[in-house]
Amino acid sequence: xxHIKSLTLSTKHLRxxxxxxxxxxxxxxxxxxxxxxxxxxxxxxxxxxLLGDVPYAPTSGTAPTxxxxxxxxxxxxxxxxxxxxxxxxxAHVGDIKAGDTLCVGGNTAKDPATAANVYTNNFALFSxxxxxxxxxxxxxxxxDCHRTNNGTYNPQERLSYIxxxxxxxxxxxxxxxxxxxxxxSDPGFALYSENVMWQxxxxxxxxxxxxxxxxxxxxxxxxxxxxxxxxxxxxYTARNAANIAWINKAFDLxxxxxxxxAVVIMQQGxxxxxxxxxGQGYLTSGYEGFVATxxxxxxxxxxxxxLVAGDTHTVRIDKPLTTLYxxxxxxxxxxxxxxxxxxxxxxxxxxAGTRIQNFTRVEVFGSPDxxxxxxxxxxxxxxxxxxxxxxxxxTGRGHDDDH
Numbered sequence: 001x002x003h004i005k006s007l008t009l010s011t012k013h014l015r016x017x018x019x020x021x022x023x024x025x026x027x028x029x030x031x032x033x034x035x036x037x038x039x040x041x042x043x044x045x046x047x048x049x050l051l052g053d054v055p056y057a058p059t060s061g062t063a064p065t066x067x068x069x070x071x072x073x074x075x076x077x078x079x080x081x082x083x084x085x086x087x088x089x090x091a092h093v094g095d096i097k098a099g100d101t102l103c104v105g106g107n108t109a110k111d112p113a114t115a116a117n118v119y120t121n122n123f124a125l126f127s128x129x130x131x132x133x134x135x136x137x138x139x140x141x142x143x144d145c146h147r148t149n150n151g152t153y154n155p156q157e158r159l160s161y162i163x164x165x166x167x168x169x170x171x172x173x174x175x176x177x178x179x180x181x182x183x184x185s186d187p188g189f190a191l192y193s194e195n196v197m198w199q200x201x202x203x204x205x206x207x208x209x210x211x212x213x214x215x216x217x218x219x220x221x222x223x224x225x226x227x228x229x230x231x232x233x234x235x236y237t238a239r240n241a242a243n244i245a246w247i248n249k250a251f252d253l254x255x256x257x258x259x260x261x262a263v264v265i266m267q268q269g270x271x272x273x274x275x276x277x278x279g280q281g282y283l284t285s286g287y288e289g290f291v292a293t294x295x296x297x298x299x300x301x302x303x304x305x306x307l308v309a310g311d312t313h314t315v316r317i318d319k320p321l322t323t324l325y326x327x328x329x330x331x332x333x334x335x336x337x338x339x340x341x342x343x344x345x346x347x348x349x350x351x352a353g354t355r356i357q358n359f360t361r362v363e364v365f366g367s368p369d370x371x372x373x374x375x376x377x378x379x380x381x382x383x384x385x386x387x388x389x390x391x392x393x394x395t396g397r398g399h400d401d402d403h
Contacts, residue, residue, distance in 0.1 A: 045378040046200065049082045049131070052093035052138065052268065052310030053366030059101055063149040066101045067115040074370040075125065081392050082372060083130045088200065090131050090174065093310045093364060094138020094211060094268030096122040103145035103153045106161045110151055119165045126173035133174035137162050137194055138268040138310065139211035146221065146228035155216065156230045167193035183246050192242045197250055202261040203377070206250035208243040210267035212274065212311040215240065215286030236286060244293050251297040262304040262385070265294070270311040272361065275326035291326055298359050304385065306360045313366030315373070317387050320361055324353030362387060
């Protein structure tokens with residue numbers, strides 16, 4: 001796979017070692033793992049798990065009345081495998097249902113009477129992880145719920161239900177839950193309980209609600225009958241501003257101590273290959289402001305920055321961010337034409353510009369490949385960060401009809 005760098009094969013999984021450097025000592029900060037109160041002064045190795053775009057299977061029926069059913073054997077296999085490893089926490093970067101199934105749950109006016117609640121079933125599944133679990137919402141469970149084959153739900157009502165289901169306390173999900181800082185505790189950002197931040201040693205972790213489908217900007221409603229009536233542009237504008245403020249706060253925190261050595265950002269959308277997805281009618285990217293902030297802050301920080309994403313179901317660990325890519329462009333058929341505004345970054349290929357070497361992108365597995373990425377932090381290893389593709393025999397039975 002051309003996107004993957006520095007592969008080293010082992011008998012259990014592919015181990016990918018990147019040239020990242022960090023230390024693991026940081027006094028003070030926001031919130032720390034309740035199961036390990038001394039983790040802000042860690043001197044030992046730890047691991048965490050990354051996954052997303054699962055479970056998509058099994059399902060019942062055909063669109064537009066297709067629904068998720070449970071249990072999901074392939075997802076249970078993934079959970080069991082993660083539980084068999086000593087991970088400090090697990091992060092799920094969104095899409096907890098297939099893209100062509102109904103967004104069933106908590107809406108008696110629209111939910112089929114006999115259909116399983118997608119949201120509460122996934123809440124219960126998160127509770128089977130032995131580690132703490134951080135969940136970031138994906139487009140399949142809220143942004144795209146306006147589509148006819150998703151049940152023509154109101155996307156903002158779905159997002160509200162997600163917040164009420166998964167983000168009601170300052171604790172993560174999972175059995176060994178821990179305390180995180182929610183953006184909703186900051187003045188002016190009361191809505192955004194799904195945006196979180198925490199620290200382990202010298203690493204600042206931050207999660208935001210930034211889904212696929214162009215981040216709910218310039219929404220494509222051609223597959224929606226009747227068309228949605230909610231104000232998606234108002235929602236996008238406010239949430240995008242909140243996301244950027246939260247990312248800036250994470251970098252400010254990271255820069256406040258010379259002992260900080262890395263920032264890890266987690267969200268669902270693929271802001272690179274789908275910076276401006278063709279064939280959807282998008283004229284501007286819903287990720288432009290985020291990418292500009294990411295680029296500026298990553299360069300200024302000068303230490304490792306990792307962006308974890310899902311969305312396009314292509315596992316990869318690479319360094320795609322350059323001083324120009326990705327940037328603002330206008331789609332014409334399947335290509336991208338450069339656009340003139342000096343405030344944008346006109347760019348058509350990822351090789352343009354200077355590569356930003358302290359940045360790494362990790363895209364997780366996605367259905368029908370039900371696997372996970374294992375991240376090892378070892379302060380005694382000169383590279384410190386390493387990424388393993390943890391594959392599970394017999395999985396991959398999901399059917400990916402629609403991302």
